Amino acid sequence: MRTVVIWCPDWPVVAAASSAGLPMTIPMAVVAANRVIASSAVARSEGIRRGMRRREAQGRCPELVVFDDDPVRDARLFEAVAAAVEELAVGVEIVRPGLVAVPARGPAGYFGGEEAAAERLIDQVADRAGVECQVGVADGLFAATLAAHRGVLVPPGTSAEFLAPLAVNELAQPGGPERTELIDLLRRLGLRTLGAFAGITERDVATRFDAAAVQAHRLARGLDERPPSRRRPPPDLSISEELDPPVERVDAAAFVAKSLADRLHAGLAAHGLACTRLGIYARSERDEELGRVWRCAEPLTPNGIADRVRWQLDGWLRTGGPTAGIRTLWLAPEEVVEGKALQLDLWRGEGHAEAGEKAGRAMVRVQGLLGPESVYTPVLGGGRDPIDRVRLVPWGEELTPTSDPALPWPGQLPAPSPAVVFPAPFPATVVDESGEPVQVTDRDLLTAAPAKVGINGGPPRPVANWAGPWAANERWWAKETRCQARIQVLLGAEPTQAALLLAYNEGTWTVHAHYD
Template sequence: MAGAAADRPVTARSVPASRVLAVWSPDWPVTAAARAAHVPAHRPAAVFHANRVLACSAVARRHGVRRGLRRREAEARCPDLAVLATDPGRDARLFEPVAAAVEALAPGVEVVRPGLLVLPARGPVGWFGGERAAVERLIDQVALHAATECQVGVADGMFAAELAARRGRGVPVGGSAEFLAPMEVAELDRDPEVDRSDLVDLLRRLGLRSLGAFAALAEADVASRFGADAVAAHRLARGLDPRPPARRVPPEELSAAIELDPPVDRVDAAAFAARGLATRLHEALAGHGLACTRLGVHARTADSEELLRVWRCAEPLTPSGTVDRVRWQLDAWLGRGGSGTLVALRLTPEDTVAAGALQRGLWGDVGEGDERAGRALVRVQALLGPEAVLTAVPTGGRDPGERIRMVPWGEDRTAADDAAAPSARPPKDPPASWPGRLPAPSPATVPPAPVPVRLLDATGTELAPAAPDLLDGAPARIAGHGPDRGITGWAGPWPVHTRWWAAGGPGPAVRLQVVLDDGTALLLVHRDDRWEVAGVYD
């Protein structure tokens, strides 16, 4: 563990409570998939999702395979590449021996996601007499009992500890902010459950390319400009926990438990019982205005063995997310052959936050309503046809009307995302550039068809672009969009060239933003010798 603080005899009391140990197994999805498929370690391997590389082994990277490559290109670069499918349940099941090996040395293990777990540093550091000694024991323990290579990092806070583990480093006490400062803002988008690609792209375009530059902003400015999720990311960039340390202690009655009679030894039977248990847990949490961010899964076997695993989540858990994690954990316990049969199961919200962060279901419940809505929409399609029920899917485009595509209910919604993007990109990379696209914020209202209007100067003369980036006068009034309105402010024009080479293409256009005297803001587009309203801002 390069860069660790100098070893000296320490006690648990002398270790700050904020110190966190992170145990990270590199390329875990590939490791788990290769083990399940009996792929030898020397063969290059990659896990694919939607025909793109989700993760690849170090051997594959030496052959030029990279995350985000299409399958055809990856196999062209490495003909011997083992193509493996993604399976979160498999990854979680095979990661259980790693968690059990760490827990044998130190209590308080929390699984962030398969391949990464964290635990408080105070216990193992105080017991083994120093951070370096604790790290070495954990690495040896995982290698011996789980036959897996891992890297361990220690820092103040979970985010800094994870990045330290990826680099095999120890960060001195109080040095997390300095450690994070030179790193790229793309590090904020590593969690697969929290998509911050838009935020990262925006920070880059603003010139904030490092975590230190982002952390230097005032928190009030971040909250007013970017929103709540950016505030949490800003805390991470400063080396702090995602949420302030003051949290509500969940009441004891919020735990949901069930006695399994008869005892179950099959994952499907246990998962069926867990589904109802998850619903009860979330209903109890909703009644107290809470949402769960750390879930404790407890089980008791017929031999009176007590099993416990804690799952930490970046976002408040939904009922389906709870069921997934319980199923993964039950699969790990029952699949390893040593847990026998289960006679009791209990779910405990180890940590809670205000339920405002939880996205409610369609009718205000905790998720079951979405399933009922889905069944109802399928019945409507059976009566009226599949094209009768459409859902809006964000997609790539330059104009507001191009940014949404209507997809029949039940079809793959991700297939429409950036379907016509000018360049291929990995699923988690920042959005494609779309040269000339309208920057955020987008108009709140987009008419089904552009509304023709006339743009007038103070004398009533109709204005037109004298050049792609120059008007032949100052806009003063607009006519044709309701009553004639005065213009109090304007910006532009900006030229847009789209498919100018194609016969019948839209051709060149000019955008202009205007603010009317009643406070309404419009996006105007000049195309084919006329002005049109392409969008209305709030």
């Protein structure tokens, strides 16, 4: 989707200087954990760089003004920028303080093109908020963000070409997922540009790296980080709170934010969901309605939800948003994804901690009656075969995997893992369109595309889709005479489809696992 991104350079410094009443003509920097996280243009001209230690920065520029990192301050003052953009475009989403995104279709159609819309947005932010900004337009949020950093408009359908010459360091954006190790590994492998990384097939990335690297690979190719098949939550997942007395102070707003965040996360977790776009809405005592949408690269945790609600309320209350206290507050998960990455324990939702404690006592009681080997906890570790990755640990013992899951495992199946792994595989037949058996060559390639699969002597079923093969034996090129590989197949048509994991060994196919 064509996206317009409005970026305010050095926003933490701009916000800190505005709060302190200082001009941008003096060298300034914002530090966190004694390291520079943002600096003004004047400071950079003195040699101040991101990641530099505070003492070194002050040594290079003795007149440097140093501010502590304050996300609340940054979000509060950025509300004026978001409000200015909202006067010209609908669908405003705050990605992080300093960066806001809107769909390009509306402003481009109204102002007569994307270039004209970009010029109007720059003037609007300067006039209404009094700060400078840069605008970028491209296909997708990631490409549009990098376009905004350079102040360019990327033509439709050319985001991949625009990203190709950029360094892989661009994958690490402020407020986004931690990708330092991935970037370091890519550079050591000689993949120094996004185009070089994008040139690798997704299959090879999934085989060599983890799921997070596959997401980064999609960005390098100019695609969205997640496929577009998002589920909108049913309306009953939105939560609201009538505030009595109405909230007028920031400290009271922080208390309300924590309560609502816990309730929203519990409701989403009960449905196996997590929020990636959070709508925050309020109504004042004088029936003034306010609203803002926050976008997050990673699914929001309870603390992440609470922070954004607190930041937004702080921005409204301190910048004169409502003319009276906030009477009603409600949160709406505008976009959700599967919450498997954030799932808590079996007993989750409201009171999950107390329920987990009770269950733990019950497990210990069972062990006292039947022995320590009567209750197990599964631990997922590293490995190539799904059944080898799971280790059953007796309840109460240290949950350590058999092997490190963070290590590279060539031939490891990409996520998601199978739901059921059969204790004993059963035979299968795999044939192509002409009815000839499909085999795996000594270079881990199929001799033909699978067309039909028969299971345990049953009638063949048509293959709707398939993926693979993935090598199960990384030393096939040495002295091994056989080739082992796995493929995933989707059989039949809805609603009776079946997703299976098949393994090939010395000319024979077997079924090893089933996917939900």
